[in-house]
Each structure stands twice: as structure tokens, then as C-alpha cells.
Amino acid sequence: xxxxxxxVLGPLRTFxxxxxxxxxxxMTTSGQVVAQHGFAGALDLMAAAALGTxxxxxxxxxxxxxxxxxxxxxxxxxxxxxxFLSWFDTPRGxxxxxxxxxxxxxxxxxxxxxxxxxEELVAAAPAEPAQKREVLAADFERELNSSLRALxxx
Amino acid sequence: xxxRFAPLLETLxxxxxxxxxLVVDVADGLVVEESVMGGLKVTAxxxxxxxxxxxxxxxxxxxxxxxxxFIHLQALDGSLLVAPAAxxxxxxxxxxxxxxxxxxxxxMLRMAEHLV
Numbered sequence: 001x002x003x004x005x006x007x008v009l010g011p012l013r014t015f016x017x018x019x020x021x022x023x024x025x026x027m028t029t030s031g032q033v034v035a036q037h038g039f040a041g042a043l044d045l046m047a048a049a050a051l052g053t054x055x056x057x058x059x060x061x062x063x064x065x066x067x068x069x070x071x072x073x074x075x076x077x078x079x080x081x082x083x084f085l086s087w088f089d090t091p092r093g094x095x096x097x098x099x100x101x102x103x104x105x106x107x108x109x110x111x112x113x114x115x116x117x118x119e120e121l122v123a124a125a126p127a128e129p130a131q132k133r134e135v136l137a138a139d140f141e142r143e144l145n146s147s148l149r150a151l152x153x154x
Numbered sequence: 155x156x157x158r159f160a161p162l163l164e165t166l167x168x169x170x171x172x173x174x175x176l177v178v179d180v181a182d183g184l185v186v187e188e189s190v191m192g193g194l195k196v197t198a199x200x201x202x203x204x205x206x207x208x209x210x211x212x213x214x215x216x217x218x219x220x221x222x223x224f225i226h227l228q229a230l231d232g233s234l235l236v237a238p239a240a241x242x243x244x245x246x247x248x249x250x251x252x253x254x255x256x257x258x259x260x261x262m263l264r265m266a267e268h269l270v
Contacts, residue, residue, distance in 0.1 A: 106208070108183025108201030
């Protein structure tokens with residue numbers, strides 16, 4: 001389990017232990033990874049982050065087109081494993097969670113402990129830094145590599 | 155509560171000592187319909203009941219006992235009662251202490267047979 005922001009680790013560790021999920025990914029709505037559990041490779045992680053945020057964005061747009069409130073939770077159920085995707089608001093902005101779980105747990109259990117995770121993250125989040133640093137194109141690769149090092153320890 | 159299971163749940167919650175009753179999808183652990191007193195976290199009860207029912211079925215299967223017909227989880231101040239029903243549904247009741255458990259059990263088993 002790795003996190004860019006260390007205060008995320010406690011709530012995430014509890015969530016993973018209680019809900020028995022296989023993979024968990026927390027990211028911003030732009031697909032920037034905040035924390036992960038269970039991913040072995042950077043490529044898998046980045047692809048999952050991009051696809052997960054894409055699904056949330058497209059389902060939100062679909063709801064908007066239909067004049068419905070945005071879907072908070074999207075689940076894809078499979079035979080051997082299922083995906084749970086949800087967005088939530090934190091003091092650090094809107095985040096998206098992608099959770100992969102198998103037959104060892106249930107959607108209801110994931111949902112109950114996910115609600116608890118959100119509450120704990122909101123409570124643990126430090127206030128937003130006073131000045132947001134602009135990310136320049138020149139810094140992008142360095143920042144990406146630094147994030148990958150933090151998430152995979154290499 | 156206005157769904158198709160409403161009359162059944164109302165009948166069950168009229169029994170003495172029942173704090174709430176719900177119909178749960180056993181595969182997902184989600185609430186199908188509920189009639190529960192305030193203060194009970196319905197989503198958590200449904201998820202845990204489905205989990206317990208799933209584990210019990212697995213255990214009973216491994217022990218060659220067949221599928222569980224009734225699950226009774228007794229705690230100090232009350233019990234969680236689960237009656238597996240047809241079509242992947244569970245009938246769940248949360249009861250207090252000192253209640254007519256035998257009567258509630260019979261009633262739940264009878265209702266579970268008709269829960270389709």
C-alpha cells in the first residue's frame with residue numbers, strides 16, 4: 001500500500017482490511033493517483049486511473065444529459081471480480097475511488113466501509129495549501145516520476 | 155415502505171420485540187426493502203447479514219449439512235435472525251432481548267417460504 005499523501009494511509013488501511021477488497025485506487029478527477037493498494041505495476045495503475053476517471057466523467061455526463069443527479073456510485077459486476085467506482089468530496093477537492101473486489105466480499109460490505117473511508121478521509125485531510133503551485137509542462141515528467149516512485153517505492 | 159414485500163415486513167415487525175425487518179439480496183448484501191426503527195444502520199445490517207449467510211452456507215456445504223435454513227446470531231442485548239429464502243433473498247430481523255424467539259423463528263420460516 002502506497003500513498004502520495006501519508007495521511008491517507010490510515011483510513012485506506014482500515015478500509016482494505018475491513019472490506020476485503022483486492023485492489024483500491026484513490027485519485028483526483030483528473031486521474032492523478034493519490035494512493036493505491038494491490039497494484040503491482042505502474043502501467044496497470046495509470047491505465048486503471050485513466051479509465052476509472054473516464055467512466056465517472058462519462059456516467060456523470062450521461063446523467064447530466066438526462067437531467068438526473070450525477071451517479072455517485074457505478075458498479076460493474078463480473079463472475080469472478082467486480083468494480084466499484086465512486087466520487088466523493090474532500091477538503092482537497094473531488095476524488096474518485098476505484099475498488100476491485102471478488103467473491104470473498106459483497107457490494108454491500110464494500111459500500112458500508114467505503115462510506116466510513118470517506119468520513120475518515122474528510123476528517124483526516126489537512127486544509128488545502130494556501131497557494132496552489134502551478135504544474136508546468138516542463139515539470140510534468142519529473143512530477144510523474146516522483147509520484148510513481150512514491151507509489152511503487154522505486 | 156411501499157414495495158411488494160411491504161405487507162410481509164409489516165406483519166413481521168408487528169411481533170413483539172422486533173426492532174426491524176428487511177429483505178436483502180444475498181449476492182450483493184444490498185437492501186431490497188426494509189421496515190426498521192430509527193437509529194439502525196440498515197445498509198450495514200444488510201451487508202453483514204448477507205456476509206454471515208454466505209459464510210454459513212459455505213461452512214454448511216463443506217460439512218455436508220445442506221443449505222442453512224435459519225441463522226441465529228445471539229448477542230448480549232439482542233439477536234440477528236436470518237432466514238434464507240428463494241431467489242437469492244434473505245429475510246432478516248433484528249430483535250431485542252427477552253423476546254419470543256420461537257414464535258419469531260416460526261413466523262420467519264413461514265414467510266421465507268413465500269418470499270418470491
